[in-house]
Amino acid sequence: MPDMLEVTAYALQVLLILMAIAIVTHKNNGTIIILIAVFSLVTASLYVINKAPDVAIAEVAIGSAIIPLIYVISISRQREFIVLDKAMDDFIISDNSFTGVGYIFLKRFTDFYHLELNISNDVRLCSLGAGRDQLLCEETNVDLIITKDEDTGKYILKGKESSILMNKLKQMAKDYEMIEVVTFKDRDFGD
Amino acid sequence: MIRNGFLLLLLLVLFSVFYFSLQDLLEFQKTSASYFLEYGLDETGSSNLVTSILLDYRLFDSLFEAGILLIAVSGIIWISKHEIEEKNAEFMIDKFKTPDLFVTFSRLVYPLMLAFGFYIIINGHVSPGGGFQGGAIVATAILILYYIDAEKETNIKLIVTIEKYLYLTILVIASLSFFTRGTFFTNIFDPGTFDTGTQSIYLIVLNVLVGFKVALGLWTIFTAFLKEGR
Amino acid sequence: MDPLLTFIVILVGMYGLSTSKNIIKSVFSVTIMESGVILLFLNLGNTEGGSIPIVSRASEVIADPLPQALMITTIVIGSTVTALALMLCIKVFHHYGTVEWREILARGGGK
Numbered sequence: 001m002p003d004m005l006e007v008t009a010y011a012l013q014v015l016l017i018l019m020a021i022a023i024v025t026h027k028n029n030g031t032i033i034i035l036i037a038v039f040s041l042v043t044a045s046l047y048v049i050n051k052a053p054d055v056a057i058a059e060v061a062i063g064s065a066i067i068p069l070i071y072v073i074s075i076s077r078q079r080e081f082i083v084l085d086k087a088m089d090d091f092i093i094s095d096n097s098f099t100g101v102g103y104i105f106l107k108r109f110t111d112f113y114h115l116e117l118n119i120s121n122d123v124r125l126c127s128l129g130a131g132r133d134q135l136l137c138e139e140t141n142v143d144l145i146i147t148k149d150e151d152t153g154k155y156i157l158k159g160k161e162s163s164i165l166m167n168k169l170k171q172m173a174k175d176y177e178m179i180e181v182v183t184f185k186d187r188d189f190g191d
Numbered sequence: 192m193i194r195n196g197f198l199l200l201l202l203l204v205l206f207s208v209f210y211f212s213l214q215d216l217l218e219f220q221k222t223s224a225s226y227f228l229e230y231g232l233d234e235t236g237s238s239n240l241v242t243s244i245l246l247d248y249r250l251f252d253s254l255f256e257a258g259i260l261l262i263a264v265s266g267i268i269w270i271s272k273h274e275i276e277e278k279n280a281e282f283m284i285d286k287f288k289t290p291d292l293f294v295t296f297s298r299l300v301y302p303l304m305l306a307f308g309f310y311i312i313i314n315g316h317v318s319p320g321g322g323f324q325g326g327a328i329v330a331t332a333i334l335i336l337y338y339i340d341a342e343k344e345t346n347i348k349l350i351v352t353i354e355k356y357l358y359l360t361i362l363v364i365a366s367l368s369f370f371t372r373g374t375f376f377t378n379i380f381d382p383g384t385f386d387t388g389t390q391s392i393y394l395i396v397l398n399v400l401v402g403f404k405v406a407l408g409l410w411t412i413f414t415a416f417l418k419e420g421r
Numbered sequence: 422m423d424p425l426l427t428f429i430v431i432l433v434g435m436y437g438l439s440t441s442k443n444i445i446k447s448v449f450s451v452t453i454m455e456s457g458v459i460l461l462f463l464n465l466g467n468t469e470g471g472s473i474p475i476v477s478r479a480s481e482v483i484a485d486p487l488p489q490a491l492m493i494t495t496i497v498i499g500s501t502v503t504a505l506a507l508m509l510c511i512k513v514f515h516h517y518g519t520v521e522w523r524e525i526l527a528r529g530g531g532k
Binding site: 014036067165 | 423426427429430433434436437440441445446449450452453456457459460463464466467471472473474483484489490492493496497500503504507508510511514515516517518519520524528
Binding site: 198199202205209210213217223224232241243252253256260264267270317318319327408409415416419 | 424425482494
């Protein structure tokens, strides 16, 4: 009769390879996080079979709680489009609901690129002067700033030139009379 | 497609190289295990030989490892820092309403996990465990706190400052052996004159310090991630 | 236990790293490769019929504790390095508006 522990070890090894292939080839990031958590549990049991309980404890503690958490956060963050509304009139909110022209426009844009729209009108960030808009864009995670030109009544959307989303937004805004898209020139990133 | 096939060919070549060099690699396992089994307990006072390597034979490595952890944490904080204060930095978790059942069970599990983490840290020299693993478990226990109370505020600056001083303390305690035995980075009690019971005091102290350092480091990392909001 | 099977895990990670189109996928692949390397080290350090590396009267042969001690540090370091990479990934998304390698390189991200 073969050694049961050895059989288990081989079965887990094969399972590990299959899971690694699944993680590499799968398309949905949400499923991959669950697979990664299970993957680290399987490796932890293999460490125990390899006579290394110390390593297994470390792997279980880190690989099943902290690593999936940071993956979940970073994946949910890379689906967000953060908009700062400095105009604060019926561009976004009309009749106490999200039915303004700008909201519908932005919603169409984000749905098209499978992003999640997040609009904030934080008092502290909005009270900063217009000259600091570029700094605001670079230092925080805000992707788009909405301001209103008092003279012409146009709404100006400001964003980073480096972002590929701003190019697409420009293309889309051509059909709208009242929207103008402005991009900031790049400064050195990460300097 | 051609590129993919080329890649697979390359991987196949790597595999065959590994296959032919395997015999040499298997020699590797006959080197050190018997030495550690024979002298490990007497020289370091730790029955867990992994701990004896981490905290005695290769303490220099562990110190640098703790240093790299500190550097990585500082890097994460530096990348995620924002020059403009953000007031409503919401936590990620409170978006999904945590179920009441989950909160109740978290309250029950939290002290147990914390106690288990401390147990792993303190018993690092006699049973599987030690500073690094116990620190990770303590950090996971602290993570549960965020599920119980989503509004919890953490002062990252204070945590990192404590971590830095802990690292300095570890360095100082590790170098104390220079004054008692004449060599750096080993047990401060000479195995010739002290028994293993006395020697384990040093191991426990160093394990606790390393454990706290790792726990604080991981705590900082996930707080930085949870705060990465508007 | 076979070191060859463990090496396949590393190769799968390599394959993922070279075919990944997006940054997060690359980080996933690095995590897989890291697990494979750890498993390989432990596998080579393990001796047949050995027990866990704790001194007791019963144990005559033990698994080599040296690679195990090295691998514990690898796990802790690996998790922090993953965290650093993911934090950079968030920043890259907010700067370039995408995490696809091709688009980032097209916009001069590889300079």
